[in-house]
Amino acid sequence: MASRTPGYELRFGPPMVPVVRTLIFINVICFILQLLTKLTLQSPLAELYFGLSPELVFRGWVWQLVSYAFLHGSFLHILFNMLSLWMFGSELAEMWGERAFLKFYFFTAFLGGIGTITAQFFGIPQGIVVGASASIYGLLVAYGMTWPNRELLVFLIFPMRAKYFVMIVMLMVLFAQGERVAHFAHLGGAIGGVILMKLYTGWRGTKSTLPSWSLSRYLQKRRFMRYQEEMAKRENAKTKVDELLEKISKNGMESLSRKERKFLNEASQKYFNE
Structure with missing residues (x-):
């Protein structure tokens, strides 16, 4: 059910696309x-082998920087993340x-892992981190930047524009309490979302689609x-x-x-001389 007006949309959930369905299936199986x-x-x-343990990553278990995103700590943990993946990722x-x-x-998950081990490196204990939350926070940022004025029903009750909802969620990340909250993974995922959105749409760009990036095109x-640059140097020379x-023709060498x-x-x- 949806109601559309210019600038925003009131909705309860989008159709699920195949790639989101596949990711949810993999997370549930894991x-x-x-x-x-x-x-x-x-x-x-x-959790010991595939959760994110900064000490083990420093010893070479680098796959944990991504594999942790497919494990979860509880039923409510995976339920919240998969619902968010469906609601904010499908469109x-x-x-x-x-x-x-x-x-x-995967990039936002990876940056969430980097955020975790960076915190550990600077003396902030992280323990073992699991969950797709880094990617979810990256998607939240992308959603808010793409449709900032779309109106969402928070808890199916309170209407709120997407940009304000994302701001509140980010503040919750910064000030949330509790040892089991992976603050730096969430923050890393959100930063990854901002970086990719700005890389793909331009720092001054407005809403646009996300093209497929390739190394060959970058090189x-x-x-x-x-x-x-070389041509400019040649012209100046x-x-x-x-x-x-x-000067030589007028005044000599x-x-x-x-x-x-x-x-x-x-x-x-x-x-x-070429």
Whole structure:
């Protein structure tokens, strides 16, 4: 059920897209395996190997920087995260496309892991972190930046625009109390969301779609920029050489300073002997 007016939309939930359905399915399966492991082995083996433990990451268990996002601490934990993934991720995935959505999802999870181990490195104990919350907070940020004036029903009761809802959630991240709250994972995911949205839409851009990023296109852009810089240097050098040659023709070689002679020699070797 939805009601649309210009600038915002009142809704209870979007249609679920395949990539979001797949991620929810994987998270649920992983949670079930967690429970079975605890019941059969009487040990949190899944959390020990695949949860995010900063001490183990520092020893080389780098897969934990992503794998932790597919484990959860309780039924309510996974329920809240999967509902959020459905409600805030489905429209973004439909707009961006599956590949771009997955890149966003994994990058924000990874940055949440980086935030956790960074806090540990600076002496803030983190314990073992699990949950998809870093990616969820990244998606919340992306949702609020894409549709800032869309009106949401918070707790199905209070209407609130998306941008204000995201601001309140971010403040809750900063001031939430409790040892089991992964503050720095949440913060890292939110920062990752801002970074990707700004990279894809531009720092001055408004609402737009998220294109598929590729390393080859990035490197090609860098090569083109270096080519432009080199051409600008050549043009400047040519102008300077012409001025010095004019000076020589009028006053002779002795009129050049040591610095001007050095420049003329280097420019002739670099730009005019090819």
